[in-house]
Amino acid sequence: MRALNTAATGMMAQELSVQVISNNIANMRTTGYKRQRAEFQDMLYEHVSRIGTQTTTQGNILPVGIELGSGVKTVGTPRLMTQGTLLPTGNTLDLAIRGDGFFKVLMPDGTFTYTRDGSLQMDAQGRIVTAQGYIVQPGITIPNNSTAITINPQGQVSATVTGTTTPTLIGQLTLTRFINKAGLQSIGDNLYVETPASGAPQDTTPTVDGVGDLQQGSLEQANVDAVTEITDLISAQRAYEMNGKVITAADQMLQSTSNLMR
Amino acid sequence: MENVALIGLSRQIALGRELEVVANNIANLNTTGYKADAAVFQEFLSPVASNGQFRAADRRMSYVHDRATWHDFRPGQIQNTGNPLDVAIDGDAFLVVQTARGERYTRNGSLHINPTGQLVTSEGDAVQGDNGPIQFQNTDRDVSINPDGSITVREGANTKSDSSRGKLRLVRFAQLTQLQKDGSSLFSAPNGVAPQALQPPQKVRVLQGSLEQSNVRSVVEMSRMVEITRNYTQIAGLLQQHGDMQRSAIDKLAEVPN
Numbered sequence: 014m015r016a017l018n019t020a021a022t023g024m025m026a027q028e029l030s031v032q033v034i035s036n037n038i039a040n041m042r043t044t045g046y047k048r049q050r051a052e053f054q055d056m057l058y059e060h061v062s063r064i065g066t067q068t069t070t071q072g073n074i075l076p077v078g079i080e081l082g083s084g085v086k087t088v089g090t091p092r093l094m095t096q097g098t099l100l101p102t103g104n105t106l107d108l109a110i111r112g113d114g115f116f117k118v119l120m121p122d123g124t125f126t127y128t129r130d131g132s133l134q135m136d137a138q139g140r141i142v143t144a145q146g147y148i149v150q151p152g153i154t155i156p157n158n159s160t161a162i163t164i165n166p167q168g169q170v171s172a173t174v175t176g177t178t179t180p181t182l183i184g185q186l187t188l189t190r191f192i193n194k195a196g197l198q199s200i201g202d203n204l205y206v207e208t209p210a211s212g213a214p215q216d217t218t219p220t221v222d223g224v225g226d227l228q229q230g231s232l233e234q235a236n237v238d239a240v241t242e243i244t245d246l247i248s249a250q251r252a253y254e255m256n257g258k259v260i261t262a263a264d265q266m267l268q269s270t271s272n273l274m275r
Numbered sequence: 276m277e278n279v280a281l282i283g284l285s286r287q288i289a290l291g292r293e294l295e296v297v298a299n300n301i302a303n304l305n306t307t308g309y310k311a312d313a314a315v316f317q318e319f320l321s322p323v324a325s326n327g328q329f330r331a332a333d334r335r336m337s338y339v340h341d342r343a344t345w346h347d348f349r350p351g352q353i354q355n356t357g358n359p360l361d362v363a364i365d366g367d368a369f370l371v372v373q374t375a376r377g378e379r380y381t382r383n384g385s386l387h388i389n390p391t392g393q394l395v396t397s398e399g400d401a402v403q404g405d406n407g408p409i410q411f412q413n414t415d416r417d418v419s420i421n422p423d424g425s426i427t428v429r430e431g432a433n434t435k436s437d438s439s440r441g442k443l444r445l446v447r448f449a450q451l452t453q454l455q456k457d458g459s460s461l462f463s464a465p466n467g468v469a470p471q472a473l474q475p476p477q478k479v480r481v482l483q484g485s486l487e488q489s490n491v492r493s494v495v496e497m498s499r500m501v502e503i504t505r506n507y508t509q510i511a512g513l514l515q516q517h518g519d520m521q522r523s524a525i526d527k528l529a530e531v532p533n
Binding site for chain 1: 389
């Protein structure tokens with residue numbers, strides 16, 4: 014009985030949906046996290062009798078046919094790259110991006126990754142690094158004897174060195190944008206890598222071409238909305254239960270058939 | 276075989292089909308833009324031997340025959356997602372999608388931008404505008420899709436004015452029942468059924484940041500499922516009684532008198 018398989022695809026889809034929702038909820042407080050959504054589409058249809066088939070030689074055609082669907086499939090779990098709210102932290106090296114851009118990060122293996130997580134740090138050599146210690150591009154070294162660091166919305170990093178009163182410009186942060194941000198691949202640690210779907214990275218200075226500006230002393234929070242996630246969770250759970258009931262119903266029908274034979 | 280068994284069987288096959296339709300609806304309870312199916316049955320009268328010589332002519336047999344499934348094009352609920360590339364259509368129109376198999380129509384407005392900057396569906400098929408596919412530039416941001424389907428963006432460093440990126444092509448059909456489901460939330464139009472462009476006054480609105488949910492009504496599907504299983508069990512019971520009757524007839528009639 015095909016209803017069994019159809020209901021099974023429904024249960025699998027809802028299970029995946031719950032998995033995606035639970036990951037969103039788990040990352041509710043992760044800086045720069047972008048929520049995901051499970052997207053479903055209906056599967057192939059069997060056209061038992063096709064619409065528009067001729068029924069007589071006089072040219073009469075079937076106005077409606079018989080189409081039997083075979084369930085649901087997952088097409089993707091795209092990330093919703095909308096802006097998260099900014100949380101002021103007061104920390105000098107906390108940066109939030111207001112716009113579409115990403116920070117470019119150099120990995121130990123020489124490849125580049127991209128992140129929205131602006132909780133930056135300074136390493137032993139004074140370089141600006143991510144929380145994992147990877148260098149933020151282009152590498153900016155903060156002088157040893159600097160007392161205050163300012164990063165303006167355009168990404169210019171200035172430091173005031175001991176003994177002077179005027180800040181000196183020590184570097185310019187760049188941001189990277191992609192034509193299809195949702196096409197980036199997540200590799201964990203709040204990092205994304207470029208894929209054929211995302212398009213090529215375009216490096217620009219902040220405030221240019223919509224990459225957004227930088228907000229010093231703030232962090233971008235996750236764009237997960239608790240109410241949305243909980244309502245999605247409820248509807249996924251109920252849909253799962255209902256698919257379970259379909260399996261029970263199909264099973265009952267099979268049972269009554271097999272009971273015919275004594 | 277006697278006719279009782281055959282008639283019962285025809286009903287059971289039809290119920291099996293109907294359960295498949297219900298199962299597919301329930302599996303697609305959370306599928307964006309999905310339209311529910313329903314099965315239609317009809318009586319199939321089969322002629323039997325009848326002869327005026329008999330005192331009363333045999334009555335014709337009445338079987339169950341599944342004639343069609345039809346799509347319920349009632350609008351689904353509109354869910355707010357906040358994603359700028361999600362659109363829901365308020366009204367009876369469809370978006371036009373260019374697939375490798377030809378032109379298809381959909382109500383699923385979960386759209387994306389591909390690496391070449393085209394507006395596409397989740398499957399990567401280009402969504403059609405009034406003048407071909409909708410193309411974005413590398414520096415476009417703040418996409419806004421207006422109620423009439425026109426798309427504007429802010430281009431590059433420009434903060435003052437919007438640039439147009441075309442208008443979503445929206446079509447409607449005179450006879451929705453003629454549309455065929457093509458999987459992947461798409462519908463296809465059979466030969467001879469042509470989509471019509473919207474005529475003013477348009478009663479269709481495009482809502483940005485929303486998606487149309489599946490229009491499956493879970494309560495209806497559940498009660499239909501209960502009805503199907505109960506009917507199926509009843510027929511099974513009937514067939515069993517008929518079998519018992521035959522067996523006892525064979526037992527009784529075959530008893531050899533001593």
